[in-house]
Amino acid sequence: MRSADSEPLLRLENVSKSYGTYRALQPTTLSVNEGEFFSLLGPSGCGKTTTLRIIAGFDIPTGGTVHLAGHDISRTPPNLRDTNTVFQSHALFPHMTAAENVAYPLKMKKVPAAEIRPRVTEAIGQVEMSKFAERLPHEMSSGQRQRVALARAIVGRPRVFLLDEPLGALDLRLREQMQHVLVHLQRRIGTTFVYVTHDQGEALSMSDRIAVMRAGRLQQLASLRDLYYQPANSIVAGFIRKSNVISGTVATYAGRTVLQSGPLAIPMADRAAKPKAALRYEAMAVGPEADRSDIAFDATIEDALFLGDKVEVTLDLGGARLAAMAPSQRDSQFRPGDRTWAGFHSRDLVPLDE
Amino acid sequence: MNDLALGTGGIGATLRRLSPLTNYLWLAALVILPNALLFGTSFLKSDGGVLVYGGTGANYSRTLGSDTVQLLILRTIGSAFVAALFACPLAFYVSRYMKRWKVLAVMLVVVPLWISLLMRVFAWQIILGENGGLNSFFVPGWLLAEPSTAFLYSRYEVIVALAYRAISYVFVSSYTALERVPQSLIEASQDSGARRWHTFCNVVWPRSKQGLAIGFALAFLLAVGDYITPSMVGGLDGTMLGMVIASQLGMAGNWPLGAAQAVVLIIAVGLVLGAIFWMARSRGILQFVDAGPGAELRAPETLRDHLVQWAVRIAVLLPYLFLYLPLIIIMVFSFNASQIQTLPLQGFTLKWDASLWGDQNLIDALQRTLIVALTTVALSVVVGIAFAMVFAYGDLRFSRLLQSGLAISVAIPRIVLGISIVIAAQLVGIKPGIWRVIIGHMTFVMPVVMLIIVNRLQRLDPSYVQTSLDLGADYGRTFRYVLIPMIRTAVLGGTLLGFTLSVDEVTATLFLTGNEPTLPIHIWNRMRFGFTPSVNAIFTLIGGVSIALVMIATAIIGRDRSKVEI
Numbered sequence A: 001m002r003s004a005d006s007e008p009l010l011r012l013e014n015v016s017k018s019y020g021t022y023r024a025l026q027p028t029t030l031s032v033n034e035g036e037f038f039s040l041l042g043p044s045g046c047g048k049t050t051t052l053r054i055i056a057g058f059d060i061p062t063g064g065t066v067h068l069a070g071h072d073i074s075r076t077p078p079n080l081r082d083t084n085t086v087f088q089s090h091a092l093f094p095h096m097t098a099a100e101n102v103a104y105p106l107k108m109k110k111v112p113a114a115e116i117r118p119r120v121t122e123a124i125g126q127v128e129m130s131k132f133a134e135r136l137p138h139e140m141s142s143g144q145r146q147r148v149a150l151a152r153a154i155v156g157r158p159r160v161f162l163l164d165e166p167l168g169a170l171d172l173r174l175r176e177q178m179q180h181v182l183v184h185l186q187r188r189i190g191t192t193f194v195y196v197t198h199d200q201g202e203a204l205s206m207s208d209r210i211a212v213m214r215a216g217r218l219q220q221l222a223s224l225r226d227l228y229y230q231p232a233n234s235i236v237a238g239f240i241r242k243s244n245v246i247s248g249t250v251a252t253y254a255g256r257t258v259l260q261s262g263p264l265a266i267p268m269a270d271r272a273a274k275p276k277a278a279l280r281y282e283a284m285a286v287g288p289e290a291d292r293s294d295i296a297f298d299a300t301i302e303d304a305l306f307l308g309d310k311v312e313v314t315l316d317l318g319g320a321r322l323a324a325m326a327p328s329q330r331d332s333q334f335r336p337g338d339r340t341w342a343g344f345h346s347r348d349l350v351p352l353d354e
Numbered sequence B: 001m002n003d004l005a006l007g008t009g010g011i012g013a014t015l016r017r018l019s020p021l022t023n024y025l026w027l028a029a030l031v032i033l034p035n036a037l038l039f040g041t042s043f044l045k046s047d048g049g050v051l052v053y054g055g056t057g058a059n060y061s062r063t064l065g066s067d068t069v070q071l072l073i074l075r076t077i078g079s080a081f082v083a084a085l086f087a088c089p090l091a092f093y094v095s096r097y098m099k100r101w102k103v104l105a106v107m108l109v110v111v112p113l114w115i116s117l118l119m120r121v122f123a124w125q126i127i128l129g130e131n132g133g134l135n136s137f138f139v140p141g142w143l144l145a146e147p148s149t150a151f152l153y154s155r156y157e158v159i160v161a162l163a164y165r166a167i168s169y170v171f172v173s174s175y176t177a178l179e180r181v182p183q184s185l186i187e188a189s190q191d192s193g194a195r196r197w198h199t200f201c202n203v204v205w206p207r208s209k210q211g212l213a214i215g216f217a218l219a220f221l222l223a224v225g226d227y228i229t230p231s232m233v234g235g236l237d238g239t240m241l242g243m244v245i246a247s248q249l250g251m252a253g254n255w256p257l258g259a260a261q262a263v264v265l266i267i268a269v270g271l272v273l274g275a276i277f278w279m280a281r282s283r284g285i286l287q288f289v290d291a292g293p294g295a296e297l298r299a300p301e302t303l304r305d306h307l308v309q310w311a312v313r314i315a316v317l318l319p320y321l322f323l324y325l326p327l328i329i330i331m332v333f334s335f336n337a338s339q340i341q342t343l344p345l346q347g348f349t350l351k352w353d354a355s356l357w358g359d360q361n362l363i364d365a366l367q368r369t370l371i372v373a374l375t376t377v378a379l380s381v382v383v384g385i386a387f388a389m390v391f392a393y394g395d396l397r398f399s400r401l402l403q404s405g406l407a408i409s410v411a412i413p414r415i416v417l418g419i420s421i422v423i424a425a426q427l428v429g430i431k432p433g434i435w436r437v438i439i440g441h442m443t444f445v446m447p448v449v450m451l452i453i454v455n456r457l458q459r460l461d462p463s464y465v466q467t468s469l470d471l472g473a474d475y476g477r478t479f480r481y482v483l484i485p486m487i488r489t490a491v492l493g494g495t496l497l498g499f500t501l502s503v504d505e506v507t508a509t510l511f512l513t514g515n516e517p518t519l520p521i522h523i524w525n526r527m528r529f530g531f532t533p534s535v536n537a538i539f540t541l542i543g544g545v546s547i548a549l550v551m552i553a554t555a556i557i558g559r560d561r562s563k564v565e566i
Helices: A048-056 A098-108 A113-126 A142-154 A172-189 A200-206 A224-229 A234-240 A287-292 B010-041 B058-065 B068-097 B102-114 B117-128 B135-143 B153-179 B183-191 B196-224 B228-234 B241-249 B255-279 B303-334 B351-356 B360-393 B399-411 B414-428 B434-459 B463-470 B475-503 B507-512 B519-528 B534-563
Strands: A010-019 A022-032 A037-041 A063-068 A083-086 A160-164 A192-197 A209-214 A217-222 A243-247 A249-253 A256-261 A264-267 A276-280 A295-306 A310-316 A321-327 A339-344 B044-047 B050-053
Touching: A010 A048, A022 A048, A022 A063, A022 A217, A037 A048, A037 A200, A048 A083, A048 A160, A048 A192, A048 A209, A083 A142, A083 B183, A098 A113, A098 A142, A098 B183, A113 A142, A113 A172, A142 A160, A142 A172, A172 A200, A209 A224, A209 A234, A217 A224, A217 A234, A224 A234, A234 A243, A234 A276, A243 A256, A243 A321, A264 A295, A287 A339, B010 B255, B010 B360, B010 B399, B010 B414, B010 B434, B044 B255, B058 B255, B068 B102, B068 B153, B068 B196, B068 B241, B068 B255, B068 B303, B102 B153, B102 B303, B102 B534, B117 B153, B117 B228, B117 B303, B117 B519, B117 B534, B153 B196, B153 B228, B153 B303, B183 B196, B196 B255, B228 B241, B241 B255, B241 B414, B241 B507, B255 B414, B303 B534, B360 B399, B360 B434, B360 B475, B360 B519, B399 B434, B414 B434, B414 B507, B434 B475, B434 B507, B463 B475, B475 B534, B507 B519, B519 B534
Parallel strands: A037 A192, A037 A209, A083 A160, A160 A192
Antiparallel strands: A010 A022, A010 A063, A209 A217, A243 A276, A249 A256, A256 A264, A295 A310, A295 A339, A310 A321, B044 B050
16 A cells, blocks of 8 residues: 555545436545545445446536546546446346456457456456356356456456445345455455445445545545544444434533533533534443443433344433443343443543534 | 145136136137138138149149249348337437436337327328329438338338338337346446447347347238238339238139148248347346436537437437328328318318218228227236236146247237138138127237236235235135236236227238228228228327327326336
């Protein structure tokens, strides 16, 4: 990976997209560095796919420019762009075998026939599909099709590799397998990845940087660690991990600045005081462990969801409601209606912009 | 088969016990018997008005002795090509690039299908006919449709008129196929670096050629058995196969030779269709659906872009002009005061419309047409639903084969169908007239209705029926309250299509009516023996009524769809 201060490989400047009066993408500026694994994360309709399609050239931006390696490619048709896409539906040509699908981009770029064969073999090998090279798409499993789609996109050695929720259609086990394939592939070929997903898990684990989007707007662009510990607003906080959003009023209480929300008065540092704050579920402690918290209180267990290694506990604080993710233990049980001791560290409370 | 067990009681058992039998009966009586008789007749010879065994294939050697069949088949293929030439680029444009006006663009191509065949052919007679005199006026129209200079003038007319009839079919089938090409495949091709032309050749064409083949086959089938169009606009050089056969049955009175020609025709059609579908075979199965086509047209920038845009506009408008000009001419003439069909117009009149109401023969014919159509459709719907239920839920062997056997009547050229039904009816003792016509019409209306319903039933999630049974409904009530509402649209569509098919049928009906003509036959006779402009008036009225019916039906179907789309 190159250092961040060098010229970015891909740069979007005030790129926007409207369909009639509907604004699918607000003016957005972001850049992707060479060799980076970059993710666009957000719920459906947030503008992430539109952004990807603008980079690929399937959609023409209504405003703004797209630069690839210093060249303005905003109006370059997709077939002349140095980007390749893995589609959500995999979009393998049903009438071509795996090998023919992978050979297609090379043929279209008029690569000499003698060179095509070894490159196809190599690309198919990289996704571990050598045994199935002569199969038609309908003779493969969905995981295999997704691998062939990957091979077809990398065989042309694009500068930027675009992935549109490529794991969306796969079941849990296959997704995990494919994540490994992807990470492995990216390390080996070192190409820049732009990855679109609505699923927190899969993108987070692989990405260098993540752009969280919502309602056509870029909410925050940061590393996973920063998104996790320093979410910019309640949207990011809610989307990255399960978080309680505590909203109330900033007040002064016994000489200290507090966030007053229902029965809770949470002391806050003066400068950071905002009427809204996020608290991740796992930052809450329930039971005896709450003793070590700097803010602790008495609560009633309203509900407990057993999730295997963890238990999601909903607590009633006499009007206010907070959720916690507690480690599950064989002996301890959280029974609805029980009184318990709960708490958290004030440093885990993240003030939110909005 | 479907694993939905219909159990031991109620309608399930009834269906299973009875229906395969009736399916086979239908197959035997209305498909196998007539065709076997036709085949048998082809080996007879006419001896002083009595048919006797004529030895080996004398009729066949006579039929195959000349190269007429070959020539006429080629001519028919030519007409299908012309239709494809108009229809395919339009289908491509409408499917890929139209958004707002898409539905209208499709409807406009389909509407002429519901306008009487006779009316459309008649319009072409006015435009291109030997005494039409409007040729020069439409030079730009037909110059562009010119397939080859090898065809002489009046052969060429027939080809254009036949192509005109086929355009809508080719359009619908290729449009449907193009709509099924997922946008992501096209984008994947572009993404791989393919130019438009390469994307078309490598992705769009392989995915849609089967649809085009179906349309092409339909166009070929319609043209090959058509007797009306060539005899109206063809002149002497414009003879087509249908005419050759019909003349053996009519003027020449040589039924065995006609039968032999018909058998040759069936075989030739089989071969051509086989060849078409062999060429259109494709491998692979599309396994996903995403958004259909919807490309963004880039705004023209250079002069070349502008030129291309104008060329495209003309290519899109031309088929519409081709489709509607003849119809407009008919309408204009129906209000023209002159007795003769020439320009300039002689002033506006409604007298031709008014004259229709006093014409008893015409009213009788109309009555007969309605009786035939309503009876045919009513019987076909009942039988079609019953047969479709058996195919969808019944547990019977050779289901596919039986289904194809029943459907084969749709693929048999109408003229052959007409002849074979006549021979069979003669043998069984059904006299020429309404019942003969009804039976003849049912042979091709019922399979159409049945296939539409089978298709609907097979796409229906079986869990609906299971749910209904689970909730305590018996088979009868499940059928009444669950299945019927869900296949209602298909039934309605089949009814409508069957109705128009029956009302508009001429070729087969000509052989079946005897002295009781239906409306198209009545008009046909009128057009042949002395023309009156009232024909134009009839056509305008029929056209108006059928378009109104189509609009109503479309509205009903459209409303229904929004409620039940599974």
